[in-house]
Amino acid sequence: MxxxxxxxxxxxxxxxxxxxxxxxxxxxxxxxxxxxxxxxxxxxxxxxxCHHCDDPPCAKACPEDAITKDSETGVVLLDLEKCTGCNAVSGTSGAEKQGTSPCKAECPAHIDVQGYVSLAAKGKFQEALELIKETSPFPSICGRICPHPCESACNRGGIDDPVANHAIERFVADLDLNTTKRYMPKVKEKKKDKVAIIGSGPAGLSCTYYLAQEGYQVTIFEKDTEPGGMLTAGIPSYRLPREVVNAEIQLIRDMDVTIKTGVDIGKDTTIAQLREEGFKAFFTAIGTQACLELGIEGENLEGVYGGLDYLRQINRGESVKLGKNVAIIGGGNTATDAARSARRSGAENAFILYRRGLEEMPANAEEIKECQEEGISIKTLPKPEPVPDSVFTMEVDAVINALGQEADWACLTPECACTLSDWGTMNVDPLTLQSDDPDIFAGGDAARGPRTVIEAIADGKQAAISIDRFILGRDLRLGRDQVFPTITDPQKEVYNKIDRVQMPRLDPQARIKSFDEVQEGLTEEMVLEEAKRCISCGTCCVQACPYDVMQFNHDTLKAVKRKxxxxxxxxxxxxxxxxxxxxxxxxxxxxxxxx
Ligand SMILES: Cc1cc2nc3c(=O)[nH]c(=O)nc-3n(C[C@H](O)[C@H](O)[C@H](O)COP(=O)(O)OP(=O)(O)OC[C@H]3O[C@@H](n4cnc5c(N)ncnc54)[C@H](O)[C@@H]3O)c2cc1C
Structure with a gap:
């Protein structure tokens, strides 16, 4: 046609x-x-x-039920009696409401954080979950392990402490995990076009989630025996229980997608063969799975482990006897996870050696704190510079090399025109994630280098948009250079200080005896209390409307549809x-x- x-x-x-x-x-x-x-x-x-969208995002985001879609006429109605302008009160509104709340702007996936927090504050937990699921398939996972840039940017942080967004996200998502009929976004009629996803980490799964909603026939090829990428192989269960990962992946399986595990692309089959089988586009989301080497003598001695290799064994439930004294080299999440896992496996003295200072460690601040609570010492600044007579010896039973990981590009056989950067990542257009080979897209760690789950989720969604347009023969770039002007500088003096709710955690002594989850989650009362601390920097419907039709009226302090x-x-x-x-x-x- x-x-x-x-x-x-x-x-x-x-x-x-x-x-x-x-x-x-x-x-x-x-x-x-x-x-x-x-x-x-x-x-x-x-x-x-107003576009009168089929499933209006403005109505979804409104905590006051002020926006509804009339079922007979299909018209989206705004009830000004109910609209509070997201708690805008003359002279005391959180901020100027002329832009996007920093939580949404700073989230790599631009999750409508203010929207779900406002809904949670009203006890509308199901609505909050549905709003999050517009931009992320993994709220239970992110509610546990996301480094939450939304909280670092939160304007409430300038008053007392940032709102505990990700603990709220976890609560609403866990409620859904525990119901018999879980929420699933609408899936369109099946299309004939086939798309191949290489790798089943958060990037590959997120791309699958959005393409499946568009009706594409999606097949994931995963070389491991289990899907999940680092969610299953890397991050230990005391931070991210397996049943949570499996439950969120199950929802994607239920969208009628195929997950083929134990298939190594480049070895068991190739992109060229898949093209012949009729796959129209490829999303290479292979992550960074190969451990970097130290490049020093003794690296291959018995008792020296690759950080990720060690964690893989632990996460498969295998027992690895490291001995009493274990040195872990590195400063990222692999290092802290390896150290904490070693403690749980019986190491009495697990310590981290990091070449820079504590504040420069790339691992999550929360995890560094939990490491220290569990008796893991962090020795900083053993910088590899040749200072005369500074060489010292440590007696250890095992060494875990957690320097970092890089991608293994064996999946790219010579017929692929894709190119790699000096960092070993695939060169892609940052907006569309398209590589030098037009039907091959890449995202997540494979395109960025080792980063975070939420960035992988964001890439998965953007790749899905690009692949859809690519298959339909449309412009890949049009309308995608959206910027989010951030609302900052709230009127701090009008707010009373309120303590941020504290996440209940297992006692450190109990923690190191098992791999049970450390953070126990908030109660409903805690969530309601915490969500009310949000100062509603933006206006929910304004932030949700994709067409800029909803506006904030500074005279009436209410929402208005653009004239x-x-x-x-x-x-x-x-x-x-x-x-x-x-x-x-x-x-x-x-x-x-x-x-
Ligand atoms: C120990 C550890 C702890 C971490 N902790 C956190 C954290 O707390 N918070 C956070 O946000 N991030 C964390 N991260 C980072 C996060 O896990 C990654 O950024 C994220 O998983 C990247 O997602 P991805 O989909 O790009 O790749 P991955 O999750 O690495 O998935 C890639 C998948 O591709 C598969 N694959 C590779 N090659 C092939 C092939 N040729 N054929 C078929 N399949 C293939 C792999 O087996 C794997 O399943 C952590 C990482 C590690 C290692």
């Missing part, structure tokens, strides 16, 4: 979908939304009126659009004639 060429007057468009219906009738297109998506991606499309610019001339629609009972575009009938 050829492309549809449409030129229309953006000042008249109300996003009413009438042209979509007419177009469907004229060209016999399968489903309506396909047509409207052509419009959305057209540089001319900028509906100045249409009235048309300057009347456009006459071709007569053939008036047959079979279809009406004239309401922009023309109701408004065009008034100009």
């Amino acid at each position: 050829g492309k549809i060429s449409l030129l229309f007057n953006e000042y008249l468009c109300s996003g009413c979908h009438t042209c979509e219906i007419a177009c469907k009738q004229e060209h016999g297109l399968g489903v309506g939304p396909r047509v409207i998506r052509v419009l959305e991606e057209s540089p001319y499309f900028k509906p100045l009126f 249409p610019i009235m048309p300057t001339r009347h456009i006459k629609a071709p007569a053939r659009y008036f047959r079979k009972g279809w009406g004239l575009c309401p922009s023309l009938t109701n408004r065009g004639s008034k100009s």
Whole structure:
């Protein structure tokens, strides 16, 4: 089918979908939304009126139920009686509400943090979960192990302490994990197009989650025996229980996707063979799985372990006897996880050797603190510089090398035109994640180097958008350079200080006896209390509306739908659009004639 060429007057468009219906009738297109998506991606499309989305994100995000979609007319209604402008009170509103709350802006996946926290504050836990699931398939996982840049950016931090967003996220997500009928986003009708995902870590799974919703036939190829990438192989269960990872992956399996484990791409099959089998696009999300070497004498002696290799064994439930004294070299999450795992496996004296200072350690601050509570000492600044007579000897039973990891690109066989950076990551367009080979995309650690789960999730979603456009032959870049002007500088003096809720944790002595989860989660009362500490920097519906139609009105301190610019001339629609009972575009009938 050829492309549809449409030129229309953006000042008249109300996003009413009438042209979509007419177009469907004229060209016999399968489903309506396909047509409207052509419009959305057209540089001319900028509906100045409400788009009346099928599943309006503004209504989803509103904690006050002030926005509803009328089931009969399909019109999105804003009830100003109920709207509080997200707690805007003249002179005391959290901030100017002219932009995006920093929590959403700073989250690599741009999760609507203020939105879900506001919903949680009202006890609307299910709604909060559904809002998060728009931008992340893994709230129970991220609610446990995300380094939460949203909290570092939180304006409440300038008053007392940041809101405990990720503990709230964990609570609402865990409620869903424990129900019999779990929330699943809508999955569109199955398409014939096949997409291959290489690697089942958070990047690959996230890409799968979004492509499956679009109806693509997605197959994940995973070389390990279990899906999950570092979620299963790297991060130990005392931080991220296996049942949580499995439950969140199960929901993706239930979206009718295929996960083939034990298939090593580049060895068991190749991208060229998969192309022949009809796969239209590839997302290489292979992570960084190969341990970096120390490059020093004795590296291959018995008792010297690669950090990730050691954690893999531990996470498979194998017992690894390290002895009493264990030195761990490195300063990232692999080092702290290896040290804490060694403690739990019986090492009396597990210590970390890190070449820089404590504040420079890349591991999460929370984890460094928990390490210290568990009796792990961190020896900093043993910098490998040749200082005369400074060489010293330590007697240890085992050494764990946790210097870091790099990608193993054996999956790229010579027919692939992709190129690699000097850092061993795949070169991709940062906006579209497309590589030098047009049907190959890459994201997560494979494209960024070792980073975080939430960045991998964000890449998975962006890759899914690109792959969808690539298969449909659309512009990959159009409309994707969105910036989030951040709201900062709240009126601190108008807020009383309120203590941040403290995450209940296992006692350090009890922790080192097992791999049981250390952080026990908040109670409902704690969540309600904590969520109310949010100062609502932005306005939920304004932040949720993808078309900039919802606005904050500084006079009324309430939300408002952007006023249409009235048309300057009347456009006459071709007569053939008036047959079979279809009406004239309401922009023309109701408004065009008034100009
Ligand atoms: C010990 C440890 C602790 C961490 N802790 C945290 C934390 O607390 N918070 C946080 O945010 N981040 C943490 N991280 C980082 C985080 O886990 C990664 O950034 C994230 O998992 C990257 O996701 P990914 O999907 O890109 O790759 P991965 O999770 O590495 O997944 C890649 C997958 O691809 C598969 N694969 C590779 N090659 C092939 C092939 N040829 N064919 C088929 N399959 C292949 C691999 O087997 C693997 O399953 C930690 C990392 C480690 C190692």
